[in-house]
């Protein structure tokens with residue numbers, strides 16, 4: 001089932017068109033890779049999806065009301081001292097934040113997510129002492145705790161080593177296989193795109209492409225996408 005359709009989308013910032021006439025679809029249980037050169041406007045499209053900015057032209061058509069969207073940002077190594085353990089940190093994502101008096105259902109759901117994101121062995125470790133891969137899985141766990149319909153990954157595997165990025169994406173794959181989850185991910189990593197995405201949308205100022213990843217072709221001179 002289709003969850004999202006992008007119709008004739010155009011975004012103009014400060015009098016400059018980033019792109020126009022962008023069309024795409026996202027199906028339930030599918031992963032859409034959002035591609036394009038630096039500065040083309042991938043993050044801007046994600047912001048429009050999350051209603052942080054308005055589209056200049058076109059519209060997003062959602063298959064249902066009140067779609068829950070969760071977001072995982074790019075890994076940053078400069079986390080400041082943060083006095084919560086991984087479990088408490090993930091629990092912050094509950095609507096009313098972390099409380100010692102979580103309900104039984106909330107506790108069970110939190111435990112389930114911690115296990116699925118493979119953080120159960122280190123749930124008591126302070127978040128600011130976790131490795132890059134562990135911290136990124138904790139961000140993913142925060143997003144999954146919201147039980148989203150759509151998960152947005154904005155270069156979420158960038159700056160992670162090979163094994164950490166596959167561990168993260170394997171959790172994402174498990175979720176989209178077992179829940180009604182669709183994923184939109186910005187990535188420049190061809191290995192990750194070919195391993196995990198179903199369709200791609202390549203944004204460009206002179207025209208955008210949408211299609212299945214099997215038909216994704218590297219462009220001349222490109223090392224990655």
Ligand SMILES: Nc1ncnc2c1ncn2[C@@H]1O[C@H](COP(=O)(O)OP(=O)(O)OP(=O)(O)O)[C@@H](O)[C@H]1O
Nearest residue numbers: 013014018036037038039040041042043044045186
């Ligand atoms: N609020 C704004 N007003 C004007 N221009 C903006 C604004 N926000 C972003 N831009 C510009 O819009 C363009 C697209 O930015 P965006 O961050 O969406 O690109 P991107 O494709 O995600 O880039 P990257 O791959 O480098 O992360 C850039 O040239 C950026 O400088």
